[in-house]
Amino acid sequence: MISGQRGGIKATGIGRILLWRGGSIWIGSAQEATDFHSHHAIQITLALSQGKVRFRQPDEDWKAFTAVIVPAHQLHAFEARGELVALIFVEPESREGRTIQERHGAGLSSLPDGLLDCEIAALVAAHREKAPDTELIACARTVIAALSSSSDLPASLLDKRIERAIEVLRDRVGSTVTLSNIANAVHLSPERFRHLFLQETGIRFRPYVLWLRLELAIASYAAGNSLTEAAYAGGFADSAHFSRTFRRMFGVAAASIQRE
Template sequence: MTRSTFRDSARYWRSPLLPGAELLTAEYHDHEFTAHWHDAYTVPVIEEGAECYRYSGAHHVADAGSVPVINPGELHTGARAVDEGWRYRVMYVPVDYLHALANGIADRPQPLPWFDAEVIRDLDLARRLSRAHRLMEAHAAHGLTATPADPLTAEDALIDALSTLLTRHGRTRATPLAAAPHEPRVDVMKALLAADLTAPLRVADLAQAIGLSPFHATRLFTHATGLPPHAWRTQLRLQRALAPLRAGVAVADVAAAQGFTDQSHFTRHFRRMFGVPPGRWQMA
């Protein structure tokens, strides 16, 4: 029996049970996520089909029942790995929330949790994450009066699922290597790119600031970050757009404030990163 093809359909939503988080219920076929990062822990559970993605210098395939966690700030892509596409549920868990949970489990301060780059294949964990996501979605949709959306049940499931993720698969980040001689120059370029996102910049400006040719400055930046300067700046603009969108600022105003040439330019890049236009994301 041939499985039907998934369509491109995504719904972002939020829950008071996981403050500051975005949650996603989606299926994709044609959509491909451009290289991007999130400031939160990305905790997906693949329910059907399979997704492939580039992460941490390697190509990965996450099939049904797997949990392909992405650490905060880490560059990754996303696309279908099988003909029919994939369907999944995702929690974008704030760093502070998961760190506090790790501290509570250990009953003492812990380093920030970190997860190996390999796809987690743990069917029991996948079931717990899926159940927690569904219960929170029911709570968000139906409110406190609906029995299936009981907030205590949903929050218990959330804590159980994320605690299981931490205790079975959580690590701490390896001690970074000694700073390479070029890293301060990359930091200088990042600071220039981030200082005023509406200000026009040329590669020559970055190069002059660190005493390199435009070619060598671009190569240095791309090697260090995984993105050329213009693409890195676009990702930063998108990340900084999220807070005003959550606050209800008009999409056109957010686009202008973050340095996009117009709303359509902003929408095109936002859709490539989040799978939906900014207006729909904001409606969550």
């Protein structure tokens, strides 16, 4: 999240992108609005400066928020020109993700004023002081914890076989993976695994693999590699395939994101 233009592409922001297993934080100054898009992650969006972030759903007007949760697979556009913002992504199949999704339901969910004041202050300070990656990640995970903390587990736990399948898939996604191989690893028939995976995660197997490959590519780009190098790191055929996938899931060109 940029100012100015790069290669004729309008900027969408400048900042830092940090990933961990099951989540990420994108923090920085936003510029151009996104197109409509959707992705697999739950998105926690926080206005870190004095302004608002704005979201739009199809056939609706723009709505302003200070803090808002966008559920997984929710089609939306986003705009926060000139504002310091944090986008925190959480995998919906994680315990935290399932808890957040159950508590906040479908559609955009505005968070009450003051709910995350301490966590937002910590994020602003960490960003201003250019804190180490580990510290900024810890701040982001504190936000997730604040929204998902409870003595109770979410009402619907992820099926253990799918939980294991995701772990195996994450370990193998850097190489060629097939549905049959992952199904075999968790002792299910391919057809049973196909249906159970969709039922438990809300996404089909192949699009989920694509989502994980996109994560690998983004991590490579965030680490300082070129978009072409990032595309290969994620197993994409070329940078064009990576860029198309990125735009579909985030609503902007990958080249419009500038690292801080």
